[in-house]
Amino acid sequence: MNPLRLSRREALKLSLATTLAGSVPWFEPLRAHAAQSAASGRTPPKQCILLWLGGGPSQAHSFDPKPGEHVGLLQTNVPGLHFSEYLPRLAQRMDKLALIKTMNHPNFGHGDAVIWMHTGYRNRDGGIERPSLGSIVTHAIGRPDAELPNYMVLDPGQAEGLFSMNGGHLGPRYNPLKVLPGQSIPDQRPEGSVTIDEIRSRASLLEQMNQSFLQHNHSDVAAGHHNSLSQALAIMRSSKTRAFNLDEEPIRVQERYGRGRMGQACLLARRLIEVGVPFVSAHLRDGLGNGWDTHMDTPDRNAILFRHLDVCFSALLDDLQARGLLESTLIICMGEFGRSRDGINHNNRIWTAVLAGGGLRTGQSIGSTGDNGLTATGYRPVSPGDLFATVLRGLGIDHTAGYTIRGGRPVDIVNANARVVEELF
Amino acid sequence: MNRSCLLVLSLTALATLTGPSRTEAQVRLDASGVAKRIDIFVEKKLREVKVTAAPRADDAEFLRRVHLDLTGRLPTLEKAAAFLDGKEPERRAKLIDELLASPEFGNHFARYWTELFVKRDGELNSKMKTTEFRAWLAEQFNKGVGWDQIVTKMLTVDDTSPAGFYLRANRLNGDRPSPAKVVGTSAALFLGTQLQCAECHNHPYTREWKQNDFWGLAAFYGRTRYENVANSKTRETRITEEDPPPPDPKAKNKKVVFLPKGGKIDIPDPLDAKKVRATVDAKLLDGSVPKLSETGPHRPHFARWLTDTKNEYFAQAAANRLWAILFARGLVNPLDDLNPKNAPSHPELLELLAEEFRVSGHDVRHVLRSICLSDTYQRTSKRTPTDPEDDNFSRMKVKFLQGEVLLKCLDQVLGAEPVVATKKKRDDTSIGTAELFDTSVYDDNPANYSFGAPQMLRLMNVDVPRRAPAAIARLLQTPAEPAQCLEKLFLQSLARRPTADESKMLLAHVAKAETPARGYEAVVWILLNSAEFVSHR
Numbered sequence: 001m002n003p004l005r006l007s008r009r010e011a012l013k014l015s016l017a018t019t020l021a022g023s024v025p026w027f028e029p030l031r032a033h034a035a036q037s038a039a040s041g042r043t044p045p046k047q048c049i050l051l052w053l054g055g056g057p058s059q060a061h062s063f064d065p066k067p068g069e070h071v072g073l074l075q076t077n078v079p080g081l082h083f084s085e086y087l088p089r090l091a092q093r094m095d096k097l098a099l100i101k102t103m104n105h106p107n108f109g110h111g112d113a114v115i116w117m118h119t120g121y122r123n124r125d126g127g128i129e130r131p132s133l134g135s136i137v138t139h140a141i142g143r144p145d146a147e148l149p150n151y152m153v154l155d156p157g158q159a160e161g162l163f164s165m166n167g168g169h170l171g172p173r174y175n176p177l178k179v180l181p182g183q184s185i186p187d188q189r190p191e192g193s194v195t196i197d198e199i200r201s202r203a204s205l206l207e208q209m210n211q212s213f214l215q216h217n218h219s220d221v222a223a224g225h226h227n228s229l230s231q232a233l234a235i236m237r238s239s240k241t242r243a244f245n246l247d248e249e250p251i252r253v254q255e256r257y258g259r260g261r262m263g264q265a266c267l268l269a270r271r272l273i274e275v276g277v278p279f280v281s282a283h284l285r286d287g288l289g290n291g292w293d294t295h296m297d298t299p300d301r302n303a304i305l306f307r308h309l310d311v312c313f314s315a316l317l318d319d320l321q322a323r324g325l326l327e328s329t330l331i332i333c334m335g336e337f338g339r340s341r342d343g344i345n346h347n348n349r350i351w352t353a354v355l356a357g358g359g360l361r362t363g364q365s366i367g368s369t370g371d372n373g374l375t376a377t378g379y380r381p382v383s384p385g386d387l388f389a390t391v392l393r394g395l396g397i398d399h400t401a402g403y404t405i406r407g408g409r410p411v412d413i414v415n416a417n418a419r420v421v422e423e424l425f
Numbered sequence: 426m427n428r429s430c431l432l433v434l435s436l437t438a439l440a441t442l443t444g445p446s447r448t449e450a451q452v453r454l455d456a457s458g459v460a461k462r463i464d465i466f467v468e469k470k471l472r473e474v475k476v477t478a479a480p481r482a483d484d485a486e487f488l489r490r491v492h493l494d495l496t497g498r499l500p501t502l503e504k505a506a507a508f509l510d511g512k513e514p515e516r517r518a519k520l521i522d523e524l525l526a527s528p529e530f531g532n533h534f535a536r537y538w539t540e541l542f543v544k545r546d547g548e549l550n551s552k553m554k555t556t557e558f559r560a561w562l563a564e565q566f567n568k569g570v571g572w573d574q575i576v577t578k579m580l581t582v583d584d585t586s587p588a589g590f591y592l593r594a595n596r597l598n599g600d601r602p603s604p605a606k607v608v609g610t611s612a613a614l615f616l617g618t619q620l621q622c623a624e625c626h627n628h629p630y631t632r633e634w635k636q637n638d639f640w641g642l643a644a645f646y647g648r649t650r651y652e653n654v655a656n657s658k659t660r661e662t663r664i665t666e667e668d669p670p671p672p673d674p675k676a677k678n679k680k681v682v683f684l685p686k687g688g689k690i691d692i693p694d695p696l697d698a699k700k701v702r703a704t705v706d707a708k709l710l711d712g713s714v715p716k717l718s719e720t721g722p723h724r725p726h727f728a729r730w731l732t733d734t735k736n737e738y739f740a741q742a743a744a745n746r747l748w749a750i751l752f753a754r755g756l757v758n759p760l761d762d763l764n765p766k767n768a769p770s771h772p773e774l775l776e777l778l779a780e781e782f783r784v785s786g787h788d789v790r791h792v793l794r795s796i797c798l799s800d801t802y803q804r805t806s807k808r809t810p811t812d813p814e815d816d817n818f819s820r821m822k823v824k825f826l827q828g829e830v831l832l833k834c835l836d837q838v839l840g841a842e843p844v845v846a847t848k849k850k851r852d853d854t855s856i857g858t859a860e861l862f863d864t865s866v867y868d869d870n871p872a873n874y875s876f877g878a879p880q881m882l883r884l885m886n887v888d889v890p891r892r893a894p895a896a897i898a899r900l901l902q903t904p905a906e907p908a909q910c911l912e913k914l915f916l917q918s919l920a921r922r923p924t925a926d927e928s929k930m931l932l933a934h935v936a937k938a939e940t941p942a943r944g945y946e947a948v949v950w951i952l953l954n955s956a957e958f959v960s961h962r
Contacts, residue, residue, distance in 0.1 A: 059697065077718075115548070124546060124548075127545070127609070127613060127619075127761075129544065145931070149878055151878065168867070171867050171870075171873065171875035172880070173874070173875050173877040175877070175878075175879075177879050178856065185879075186856070186883075187887050188882065188886070189891050190885070191886055191890050191891050192890050192891060194890045198947070201934075202950050205930060205931065205934060205947075205951050206951045206954055206955060208930065208949075209927065209957070210956045213955065213956050214956065215809070216808075216809065217806065217807055217808065217823065217956075217957070218812070218870070218960070219806065219808065219822075219823035219874055219960065220873045220874065221824065221873070221956075221960050221962075222823065222874075222956045222960055225956040226880055227874075229876065229881055231878040231881070232878040232882045236882070344633075390848060404870075405870065411760065423543070
């Protein structure tokens, strides 16, 4: 069975029903639908935020410090666990976090490591381009008729992982929409002298043409096109694009996240989650756009970066909880690897990934790194595939299902050897 | 013993078929005969599975389909009108010949193969310049050079020829092609086999392929490297197997490159590139060990074995791929996994096409012509919701206009967009239309529409509104009745005339518009954003 086809066909039915409803704006039936499911007491749909610390954050300066190394230690609100002095707020919220301290993959260089951590696979494993986590998730649970793109990357930067954030073999339909700092969805409004009303009247004629075409030309292509067109029109009409307008937030809220680039990305992530976007990837960096590849300039850079992270990550946890969204929103905070204990070099062999929310069993650390910070203790090394399987389980997605790609090849979602970190459930 | 005989199955039977190539006239003559045999094999299977074949496509459907399939372009307004008004019984066959003889044919297939080569490692290759290679490959296809010769040239190039793109796209990094990548890619794309699995371990499904066999092939590339061309201002490099000149004694960085003598290669440990598992000698997959000189060239031995008519996978893989390009599905799927346990849906048909390919001197056009002449290719793709889904070619599958093809088709209707040479600022991360619609690195299914809302928004709100006024101004330069203008726009974009309902609806919109120009801009917007425009059916 091809899950792709099934979902498209289902989607077509849904979209056609909406179209045939006539003059009703696109979003109203959906809103009604949402209200209905809320009223029926169903659990809210799962969503995911990836806080991406590109460049490789130093675990020794953050979530896995050791006494007498480089930084002061703070006792967290979970006995026995300590954070660095740069993370005072997060230390008070350790009960809402789960640490995996034995992350491990084989690649030392940024390029290949980014691919591991965005796709769960080695570069071109099996000779195919693998979809990113966001693409996997939105393929499984994204709504084809959503008013906003299902998968967005905030502040993506230029160089890192050109393709690894993309849809891979699922196709460009599952690529993220890239949102630059301070901007909204590109191309929402017609260019030149064409007005929105004009587009609207054209669109209704276009719908009529498409309807008669679809009647005699039933195909996945026509159905897929119909879905994308519907979504584009929905975006143009949607009030949800207001989520991009951060100025709607009171100044004190903006300040609570930090008014720098990192804080604004986290605040936008929260607003997008609130309007139902299933996967938001926020690439966190300092005001100059630099990430976490702190070589010789450590520890000063680490102090700056982690103090920013402490502020915005904490605010995000608080707000999601206050809105009742933390249980249904799984947060991942990680880079492509960690660093050597002094923070200077890359370390792909043993490093820390942080999870939060999503109904996971938080307030615990999976494994530890021994006295030297370099020895996996109390737990097996956790591979990118293991992490992906865990995250997908957390989002209610069957990671053992597969895809069928071009030429009829069956491929796995995550590596067949991947094992869920069961302790988190 | 029998470890590498898979590639030489049932060879005695084939040996009799590999006589001298037929003349082009003979091959052309034979194509309609081949088409009939294609239909016999397809219909036989349809009877077995009790599925009724769909009716023949009408002229408009065929016209647009065959243009897009063979040239990646829409028919021009004039060509479309002439074909639809034509009465000649042989006009479909004539059109196929005409398209295969047009320069666009070579360009289109060169684009297809270039994309395949680039996406073997998109992350590494996407920034490579492809223009010269594509032009070279297009020329080969247009001149009717056999596929065996084209592949041989790419595998053995030892100068600065653009054909070297293939080996450059299979580099690991730095100054030489990766022998393992060359062998893995060549096996996948030219033989349709997953030999690459044997790079790190013995092949899981095909036990006969051992790790040593894979590296035995890789050893033919053990000496291949790039060398800077002396005095080249463009930092041009050539591909060679010769020993490098001794380092300049004055140079600070005396890097001495040692090339293995006589076709040997180290098998690296897949988990630690610095460790060597073993060293093996060059050996072909049929077990033969050619006599190699100390310093090469060694690659011609590999190329000869790969493209030899005795290596039946070579023709099968190409024939299967050509079929899949037209039907969105191969006779064997995945296209790069031909193996005895993965049977073709139509074994006799695959053998027929492979045989025709071989006997015609690996003539791509002969196979395409034969398929396009068949009833199977010329069936409609029309389908109501009650028609069953079928993978036995009872009707044509709808594909979508992918990346570059889509943009070129837009250019045909809107007029090519002038190239603006503005340099991107360093912090400009906005995405251009070509990049947004780039499908070249994906492996998604051509029968599933791949674009999402961002691409739709770009067309609806930016590209079409920006470019339509100039296109409509050109249209209106020739005075014509509204119905004629509408017909022209339909022929240009959909290669058909509007139905009565469509005319009525759209002409009413034009009549209401502030100006006629504004009205036609709306029409062109509707046509280019329609499901029918992106459907390659």
